[in-house]
Amino acid sequence: MKVLIAAKNEGWDAMVSDRFGRAPGFSVYDSDTQKLTWHSNADNLQAEHGVGIQAAQIAASHKAEVVITGGNFGPKASEVLQKTGARLIDYAGNITVKESIEKYIG
Amino acid sequence: MQIAIASGKGGTGKTTLSVNLATLLSQQISEDITILLADMDVEEPNSGLFLKGELLRSEVKYRMVADWDEKRCTFCERCANICEFNAIAYLGISVMVFPELCHSCYACSDLCPEDALPMIPRRMGETKEYRLTDRLYFMESRLDIGVEQATPLIEQSRKHIEESSTENTIVIIDAPPGTSCPVIEAVKDADIVLLVTEPTPFGLHDLTLAVDTMQELKKPIAVVINKYGIGNRDVEKYCADKQIPVIGKIPNLKEAAMMYSKGEILVDSIPEIRKEIANIYQNIIKLTKSNQ
Amino acid sequence: MKEIVVLSGKGGTGKTSITASFAALGAKQMVLADCDVDAADMHLLTAPETILTEDFYSGKEAFIKTEGCVHCYKCIKACHFDAISVINGDFVVDPMECEGCSYCFHVCPTRTIEMNSRLAGKFYVSKTRFGNTLVHARLGIAADNSGKLVTKVREEAKKIASDQQSEYILVDASPGIGCPVVASLTGAHFVVLVTEPTVSGIHDLERVYEVIEKLKIKTGCIINKVDINKEMANKTKDFLKEKGIPLLGELPYDHQFTKAITIGKTVVEYDDDIIKALIENSWKKVKDLVDKI
Structure with missing residues (x-):
């Protein structure tokens, strides 16, 4: 299973981002390999509109089954993510990427 | 002739100036001329609150947006890569189009190798036309709540006016405020743009922005100072410096504010204001003649 | 907060x-x-006293280079905003009309059109x-x-x-x-x-x-x-x-x-x-x- 976490920076100890569409990047956790890969969102930050849609597309392209953010998803991002069937966790709290996986995935 | 008020x-x-100028002209001007007042402040159209007339026609306005055809799509992802407005989400097994983000550029639709993104009409608002007297007509365009792009509705309204007016029509446009796309679209066909301001530092600051915009568009402009008597004289000084004609000074009267609050026309009952608005029209005639 | x-x-x-x-x-x-x-x-x-001023870019605008343009009119036909016209034989984009959709960029056979970021304003932080x-x-x-x-x-x-x-x-x-x-x-x-x-x-x-x-x-x-x-x-x-x-x-x-x-x-x-x-x-x-x- 893959989990996509909106994060302020790369790595296990980075904080979960309270923005989704405009998060600095996304950490993708693969429960099979237990590895974390980083996907920068820098291109998306410049966009005028539809950043939530773009971010949700990133989640879809990784086939993420769970998506985590520290804030809320925004209406358009949730619309897209619901279509992919992912489980959405919002307001995950002021925690690190590692803690978020422990807390919500176990 | 087309006069835009911005x-x-x-x-x-x-x-206030749009509604009163239109009313006064319809009462005064020679008989073969009709006046069309067009409210293009589509986000907050307010002219209609002051005018009661017979509804001639009402038309729903649409713009074309892309729509996904699942049966034709081969999931090549080209559309999502082309769209500059992030209006298309490609999900591998599905494609989603967000019509509110679509700018109707047709790029995805025309460039899709499978014709899987036909353009379909989407409602954005409504245009209504009223007849107030034999001489005075009123048109209003109103953006639906939740529609974010005002400019396409203004563009259609502008074309609508172009079609329905003749050389015997004086068109008065109540333009949206500000200096961005909506106002630029609204004043495109205007022969002269009247910039209404008030003699305060806020009024002056926003006037300078509007002047810069209209000069960029190379539109002839003139200034009308409303609520004349409050604030200071900096607006007049600025206009003198920039050689912008000040063609009217509408006095600040509590009586006028009260009548405005009830949605009443000022030129019918406040002689001072009637005189000043007539004067403004005379000045417009003089200016447009000298511009020609 | x-x-x-x-x-x-x-x-x-x-x-x-x-x-x-x-x-x-x-x-x-x-x-x-x-x-x-x-x-x-x-x-x-x-x-306020300005501490920081930054240019603000938003969206794109098309620019047609004169060199390389073969006057094929594909861009003009593609543009739904009537933003491209021929002035003295050159194909020119009116930045006021251009929406930055890149349609012209995609259809240009000689890759003569550039999409540049558009300077949309200024942004300030002040005290x-x-x-x-x-x-x-x-x-x-x-x-x-x-x-x-x-x-x-x-x-x-x-x-x-x-x-x-x-x-x-x-x-x-x-x-x-x-x-x-x-x-x-x-x-x-x-x-x-x-x-x-x-x-x-x-x-x-x-x-x-x-x-x-x-x-x-x-x-x-x-x-x-x-x-x-x-x-x-x-x-x-x-x-x-x-x-x-x-x-x-x-x-x-x-x-x-x-x-x-x-x-x-x-x-x-x-x-x-x-x-x-x-x-x-x-x-x-x-x-x-x-x-x-």
Whole structure:
């Protein structure tokens, strides 16, 4: 299973981002390999509109089954993510990427 | 002739001038001329609150947006890569189009190798036309709540006016406030743009922005100072410096504010204001003649 | 940290005067964000000293190089905005008309069209004369869609507020119901509506409240120039009651507002009597409601 976490920076100890569409990047956790890969969102930050849609597309392209953010998803991002069937966790709290996986995935 | 009435800042008296100028002209001008007042402040159309007339026609306005055809799609992802407005989400097994983000550029639709993104009409608002007297007509365009792009509705309204007016029509446009795309679209066909301001530092600051915009568009402009008597004289000084004609000074009267609050026409009952608005029209004639 | 947005459907209701007064009263607790980027006036009352200026780019615009163009007209046929014309034999893009959709770029057989980022305005961070930070911006002429600039101003204000551990962000929003308004509101904690008792005022209040209702944000309302029309004032209050919107204050039609603006002051600094007391009371009510969220 893959989990996509909106994060302020790369790595296990980075904080979960309270923005989704405009998060600095996304950490993708693969429960099979237990590895974390980083996907920068820098291109998306410049966009005028539809950043939530773009971010949700990133989640879809990784086939993420769970998506985590520290804030809320925004209406358009949730619309897209619901279509992919992912489980959405919002307001995950002021925690690190590692803690978020422990807390919500176990 | 087309006269646009605009202002850098909202609440300076744009609608008051539009409505009263239209009313006065329809009462005074020679018989073969008709007046069309068009409210193009589509986000907050207020002219209609002051005018009661017979509804001639009402038309729903649409713009074309892309729509996904699941049966034709081969999931090549080209559309999502082309769209500059992030209006298309490609999900591998599905494609989603967000019509509110679509700018109707047709790029995805025309460039899709499978014709899987046909353009379909989407409602954005409504245009209504009223007859107030034999000489005075009123048109209003109103953006639906939740529609974010005002410019396409203004563009269609502008074309609508172009078609329905003749050389014997004086068109008065109540433009949206500000200096961005909506106002630029609204004043495109205008022969002259009247910038309404108030003699305060806010009024002056927003006037300078509006002047810069109109000069960039190379539109002939003139300034009308509303609520004349409050604030200071900096607006007049600025206009003198920039050689912008000040063609009217509408006095600040509590009586006028009271009548405005009830949605009443000022030129019918306040002689001072009637005189000043007539004067403004005479000045417009003089200016447009000298511009020609 | 709570974000409070001051909003009015109609222009000229006194929104900026009231926002600046709140800013004067609660300066130490807040960061200010002027999101009325089309007609940003907050700096006229807060006399800020600019700390940072940044160019702001948004969207794209097409540019056709003269060299390489084979005059095939494909770009002109593609463009749905009539932005490309032939001037003295050269194909030229009118940046005022170009939407930045890149359609021409995709159909150009000789790759002669560039898509460049569009300079859409300027963005500033300043220190006001009250000692707090003001984030503001100025939209370029004919720039489209101030929504992104509004978002940028709010985000920068949020960053600064979190660094300074401010209690509030006070946002002066642009009027209307379109994209800049939605951009000013999304995700905010509380909206202070400013209205006036006129037919236009009520009409625009009802429209803008529909937008707020959709975004489900808690709201209160100040009626300015309340004595200008008693009947309309009552109508406004009926509307507020029906929608369950708390009345945060009623301010009289008073020349003190204009007099204060004329000398570059907020009305609470100019008047030390009734108006000041009324606005102080409104600010207190706003804080009480916001602190409960």
